[in-house]
Amino acid sequence: MEPNWDFIFHRRHPHYFRNLECWQRSAAAYAGGEAYLRQALIRHVSEVELEFAERLRRAYYFNYPRKLARLITQFVLSVEPTREGADPALVEDFSRSGLRAGEVMRQFSTLLNVFGGAAVEIEMPFFEGEVDCERRNREKLRPAAKVHSPLEIPDWGFGADGELDWIIFEEHVRVAPGPWKPAVELLRRKLYTRNECFVLEREAGTGIVRQRLHAVHRLGAVPAFYLTEPDGYGLNSGHYFEDVVRISDAILNNESESQMNIVKQMFGLLVISEGFARGARSAGGSRSGGATEKFSHVLARSAAIWESPEERGISRYISPSGADTSRIREENDALKRELFDTVGMALVTPCREAQTAESKAWDYHQVKQFLACRADMLEQAELRCWKLMAKFDPSIRVPSVLYNREFAVADLKSSIESLLELREFSGGTAYRREVEKSALFLLEKIRKIDPLRRRAILEEIEREEKEADHA
Structure with missing residues (x-):
């Protein structure tokens, strides 16, 4: 069948x-790109189609x-x-x-x-x-x-x-x-x-x-x-990435508002008196042929608004203040910090000088643990790849796969100074070799070392250790 x-x-x-x-x-x-801007940018209730189209064209992500x-x-x-x-x-x-x-x-x-x-x-x-x-x-x-x-x-x-x-x-x-x-x-x-x-x-x-x-x-x-x-x-x-996208969308919309506020400060919003509007209407209606010309008005953030003579009576331009824009930028800065903290990657705090040594150490430990867990998943995944390949072809040898789990997220300068202080301590040969291996790890943070060269250095350290044990 x-x-x-x-x-x-x-x-x-x-x-x-x-x-x-x-x-x-x-x-x-x-x-990202324009397709996502059209999906994520929110149109306001008071925003007319032309105004939103302009904001969409100006938007960046x-x-x-x-x-x-x-x-x-x-x-x-x-x-x-x-x-x-x-x-x-x-x-x-x-x-x-x-x-x-x-x-x-x-x-x-x-x-x-x-x-x-x-x-x-x-x-x-x-x-x-x-x-x-x-x-x-x-x-x-x-x-x-x-x-x-x-x-x-x-x-x-x-x-x-x-x-x-x-x-x-x-x-x-x-x-x-x-x-x-x-x-x-x-x-x-x-x-x-x-x-x-x-x-x-x-x-x-x-x-x-x-x-x-x-x-x-x-x-x-x-x-x-x-x-x-x-x-x-x-x-x-x-999954936490859904929250990352929502915070990112909030930043996108806030940034778009901030950009339009800057545009409004440059060009302003036209305010006309109600008397002028009524006069324009009557002038249109008295045209020859009996045809009535429409005088329309739209209530929107970028369209002209009416004002009665009792309120002001003077046509003018108004615009949002710069303080509104600065508050939006401050909100976005706070959202960016929360964004990195959401995924456990908040390495920089708003007041780094005010942090205690204990709190800094905890922040670094949090990031290192997050990365170590991810490295463990990748190591297991790659090992499974090799095992499945070996099932297809028995001549393929399953290697010993080891991912790095030491991440220098703390200040590199302070780490090197601490390492130099450790070398001053009196210790055995095994202790000194561990210090040398740590120094090699920090060296890679400054300049990438060729894998073959790195292996040769490690073999040299281990050879010296064996020679010292036999002496």
Whole structure:
């Protein structure tokens, strides 16, 4: 019996349904640009269409969501992980499209920051016949890692052993067979089970579903994994990035208001007397031919407003004061601090001089712990990638992967001074070697050291330690 492939295109996991709108908003905020300005900028009730259109054209977007997502990744991956025993060819081309292992994990980390979850698919190209070393290198017949956002994972299921039993990946594909044939837009879904892989495609215009590929991998495991932050969705809660986007939207709208206030200060708002308006109306109505010319008025922030002669009687321009603009900027500065504090990356306080040494140390410890937890997730994820690759190709050795968990978020100058003071203390050989290793770590914060050179330095330190032990 032919399977109902169309049913695969309608599957949606409840978790996917609950978070779809939030994920789409987070993705749009990260992307930024004019499309997001039109989505996030709020029109006021008293704002006419022309006025809002002007404010929209003038608006600009400080992309704090992207800055924060990338900042966390840059901190965590500031030191290249060690991969002892890894295949150099795989490290240099982890995706079979030119992305190195570190670059693939950078993508994975940023997706975790934006969505609170991400998946990695380990795919193997389909081939027939015998494979020797030359053909393997020429056709790149080796497993590769591909990162997916939650928006590309519509459904999945777990088995009784707690491991993935099956998973579906979705992507939009444009097939262009050549310059003389029209391109075709397809929606592709890839279904992985523990022993098989199905690739299905649905044409955008006709909706026809076809099975493009069926392959048997016989791994006994789904060649993919889906990780979510354990203290987010793992506790049946949402992801903090939704709050980041909301605070960023508040900054965007406040900044737009501040910008328009500056424009109003330069050009002002016209106020005319009611008597002038009535005179203009009567003049229009007494024109020849009996035609009545309309004299319209609109109540809006940028349109002329009426004023009775008793109130003022003098036409003039008014504008908001500069104090209003400064208050908006102060509010935005406070929101920016709260924004970084929301994700645990508040390294700078408004009154740094007034901070005690204890409070500074606690702030640094908070950031270091946050980054260490993220490094632990990335380390586990990359190790799972290597293990799945080894299932496809037993000749691939699973390396010893180690991510850095020491982050110099405190002042570098004070750290070096403290390290120099430690060298003055009397201690054994092992103590001095630990000080030297710490000095190497701080040196990397000043200038990036080649991984091979770094390993040579560490080996030299360890060799001196062994020689001292034997002496």
